[in-house]
Amino acid sequence: MWPCKRTMVVFVVLLSAIISTVTINKVPYDQFKHLMNNSMVEQLFHEEPCACMEKCLAASDDEWFTEHFRQDVPPLLSLNNSVLPDNIYAWWQSLQSTKSKASYSKVIQQLFSVIPGEGHYRDAGPSRCRTCAVVGNSGNLVGSFYGPLIDSHDFVMRMNKAPVEGYEKDVGSRTTHRIIYPESAVHLDNTTHLVLLPFKTLDIQWVTSALTDGTIKRTRFKVIDKLKANKDKVMVIHPGFMHYVHTKWLNIKSRRSYPSTGFLVLMFALHICDEVNVFGFGANSKGTWDHYFEKMPKSFKRTGKHSGGIERQTILKLQERQLINIYTGW
Template sequence: VLFSLFPDKDHYSDASPSRCRTCAVVGNSGNLIGSHYGALIDSQDFVIRMNEGPTKGFEQDVGSKTTHRVIYPESAVDMDETTHLILLPFKILDLQWLISIFTTRHIDLTYTYVKPSIKADRNKVMILHPAFMKYIYESWLQSNGGYPSTGFISLIFALHICDEVSVFGFGPTKDGVWHHYFDDFSSDSNGGPHDGGSEGEVISQLHQKHRITTYKGWE
C-alpha cells in the first residue's frame, strides 16, 4: 500500500533539473527572534523547515517559503501545495499513519494524540529511509545520544541534496537560552534523547570547513 500511494522516484540526482543549488535549513531556535533573516531564507532554492515551526506572524525573521517540511506524526501540521512532506519514521505505526492520513484517516493515537488527517500534497510525500537515519547516527554522531534530532537529520539530508547549505535557527539564544521562537516561555530543549553537544560540535566543524554557513541571529 505504501509504495502504491507514494511511488519511489529519483528525486534529487546531480543531473536532475530539480537539483538543489542553494538551501536554507531553518530550525526553531529562539535566536531567530529579531534576526531579520526572512528575506535571506526565502531567497534560497529550497527551504527546509521542521515539525510545527510556523511562518505566519514571523515572516520578517523566518521567511514565508517552505519547500520541504520534516515531521513525524506527533509533530504534523497542515502544508500547502508547494511543500514536500518528509516523514521521519521512528516506528511501523508512523508509516501506517502516513497511509491513513490520505485514505481511511483512522489513526489518531500513537503514544499520544496525533492528527488523523492533515492538509498535504500526496504527490510530494517523501520518506527518509531508516538506514539513512542509522547512517547519520553512526557516521556523523559516532552513536552519541539516543538518536539524532530532527534538526540534525534535516541538516545532513540537505548536505546530500544541495550544493550550498545555510543553517538558521539552531542552538541557543545570545543569552544561552534554549527555546523555540514561537513559544512564549523559555524551556531547556537541549536535553532529552539527543546529544546536543555532539551535534553542535559537528555543525561547528562543518561551518569552519565552509561546508555550511551558520547564521546564529546575534553575531
C-alpha cells in the same frame, strides 16, 4: 555533453580575446593552433561537479568531510531501495518502544500505493546549483530580519509545527519542505513537500492512513488522522539514512540513542543540496533556548535520547571547514 553556462561564458570571453589577439597582432596560424590547444582552454570544457560559484558540497575534497560523507546512501525511501539490511532493521526496531506486528514489506507496499515510489534528488551534476536553507526554531531568529535571505534559497526546510505567519520578516514566508513525524504534523498546502521522519513502523502506517482513510488516530498519543497534504509531494526519510547519520556522523554506539530532527534535516540537506545555510539553530545571545514563537521551560536544553553535544560539535566543525554557513542572528 556541453559544459555548464558559467563555463560557456568564460570560454566565449577567452575565445574572443584569442581571436582579437590573432586579428590585431597577425599571429601566425601555427601559433593560433597552439593557443587553441592550450590547457586553459581544455580545462574550460572540464565538467565541474556542480554549477555553484563557490562550493559543491558533494564534491568537497575536505578529508574530514569525505571520511564521513557517503554519497551512495539514499536519503529517501523509494520502491527500489526499501529493503533494509538486517543490522539496520534491528537498529531501527530498537528505537521503538513496542515492536510492530505489521509486516514491514506490506507497510512499504501500502505506502507506495499512495505516494510516488521513484527516487528523488539523485540529480547532482555540472548543471545543478541547489541552494538550501535549513530553518530551525531557535529564538535567535527574533529580530534577525533573515526573512528575505531565507526565501532566496531554492529549498527552504522547516521542522515540525514551526509557524511562518506573523514571523515572515525574521523566518521568511516560503516553505518547500516540512519535515515532521506523526506527533508533530501540521496541515500543508499543495506546494509543500511533506517529509516524514519514521522513528517507528507505525509512523509509516500513519502517513499512509492520514492521506487516505484516516483509520490511525493515535501513535504515541493522539495525532491528525486526516492530513491535508499533496500526496504527490510526500517523501519518507530512509531508515538506513538515519542509521548512517547515527553511526557515521555521530559515531554513537548506544542502540537507544538516535539523531535529533534538526541534525537529520541538516544531513538531509547536505545530501541533496550544493550549498547549505543554517538558520535558527542553538541558543540566542542570552544563552536561552526559547523558540522564536514561544517561551520554553529551562529544562528544554536537555536532549533526551539525542547526543546534543556531539551534534553541536559536528555542526560547528562543518562551519569551521566552510562546508556550511550558520546564521546565529546576533
